[in-house]
Amino acid sequence: MTDFEIHILGCGSALPTTRHLSSSQIVKLRDKLYMIDCGEGTQVQLRRMHMKFGRLNHIFISHMHGDHCFGLPGLISTLGMLGRKGDLFIHGPKELEDFLEPILNLFNKGLGFQVCFHAIDPTQHTLVMEDRSVKVYSIPLHHRIPTCGYLFEEKAKEAHLIREMADFYQIPVRLLQGIKRGDDFITAEGEVVANSRLTRPAELPHRYAYCSDTAFFPEIVPIIHGVNLLYHEATFAKQDIARARETNHSTAAQAAEIARRAEVKRLIIGHFSARYEDEEVLRLEADSIFPGTILANEGLVVTV
């Protein structure tokens, strides 16, 4: 399952620090790149992490705070300079277009590609995007302004052909693809060989959920239940829970509590407040509720 990965480009919160960059990450699935959030500095991180700009076709923005979208103007300009021709799809709150349209008009008159805005309603859990590899759903969150997370659900893979069976029945090559997708095989004598005898089932499709920014919000539990990997914001430590409430952010313990209730397989926490020199305090708090919690960091790659 190395073809479904999360690459953390930035996992700091709004105030810039020298330790963390603004929010952004890449979901890499079957060689395609999907971006979630695009804070200032994202394009440089893409370079630093050797990601191929041309493989990026969809960007998902969680909400209209600058640390989640101020990297878009620079990224779009750079894609233009790199000679991009294909459409770029940006999914997010409808205000994204109010933000970017004037900038495109001022700075990118001769852009060689279309920026296609897809306004989504952050208050609804709906299918946002679907292609051959993935379905992406919105996850309504609870923040100071309308905000949603994103759930990436890999599409079912082809079954594994049992080579010995294919050889035994001398199945023509042209039929193999269909068998991987579920066809039975009919021999020259008319015998029906059930697909289940010819293939081993594919791995179950994996799911990844991105939940940032949000206050503690158990309403998301049914949506993200059982995901293979959850990224949940953990801006604050327990001692700053008052500040978390005030700003509609979560503590590390709250992030872990959501992961525990949702019975997710693994948890990464991120969106760390600038006040913590060392995020080990956050990891320990989460780990006591959800053992094995992973601290996000710039450059970290996690398999879903």
Add this chain to the structure above:
Amino acid sequence: MTDFEIHILGCGSALPTTRHLSSSQIVKLRDKLYMIDCGEGTQVQLRRMHMKFGRLNHIFISHMHGDHCFGLPGLISTLGMLGRKGDLFIHGPKELEDFLEPILNLFNKGLGFQVCFHAIDPTQHTLVMEDRSVKVYSIPLHHRIPTCGYLFEEKAKEAHLIREMADFYQIPVRLLQGIKRGDDFITAEGEVVANSRLTRPAELPHRYAYCSDTAFFPEIVPIIHGVNLLYHEATFAKQDIARARETNHSTAAQAAEIARRAEVKRLIIGHFSARYEDEEVLRLEADSIFPGTILANEGLVVTV
């Protein structure tokens, strides 16, 4: 003269690299900070270089290309979060307001300070800003869109009091400030002691010129003549002069030729194209025309 310094925050050109950031620098004069250009990532560089955000009151933008101004939205948001109250002045082409005004409305409703736009005409050489420490003039440049550089002219300092003379004439303390500024002293007996006998002249005011982005444009020579320090763009090497002409940028040799003709004291070159892994080729080309040419680099501090 350690109280007039240039701090290079970024000296790359439009395409992001892992070696250089977008254009931005700080002019530090008598503990005040003035910013020239503000590419993406500038606020993180300010942090990295331990600059005090609160000392920054004036930002000068050369032209409306993203690599010179896409850092403004994030910087303004951060100044708001840091509790800034004082006005922030942004000087530059009139389109700057069209760029920033909608962003301020979308992202910074409750900003605790005023962003004051000062539209300047990049085609004119005029006084842009004056305070107690400095006069800043525009320098019309030649680029693909209206662009100007900036000339920082330190204000005259007070003369140095000759302590022995002050003691000899028993000059009252309340008169010393006036004498440093040029007053003569009149003794109790009515004798006029000329100021020139009481003081040594102050150092000559220093001048710094920032010229980026621009094609080779000798019309700037009279404006920047004799400056103590010139920052001139040197996007390309000689071998890419065709590309320099096409994009209205300069080669390193052209930057040095401007410095030589203008008889400036020292030259820094910057705004390096992403194509040069090692800018030594640019330094050598410039150095052969203007010996001692300095290569800009992130974090470099140069005294004017």
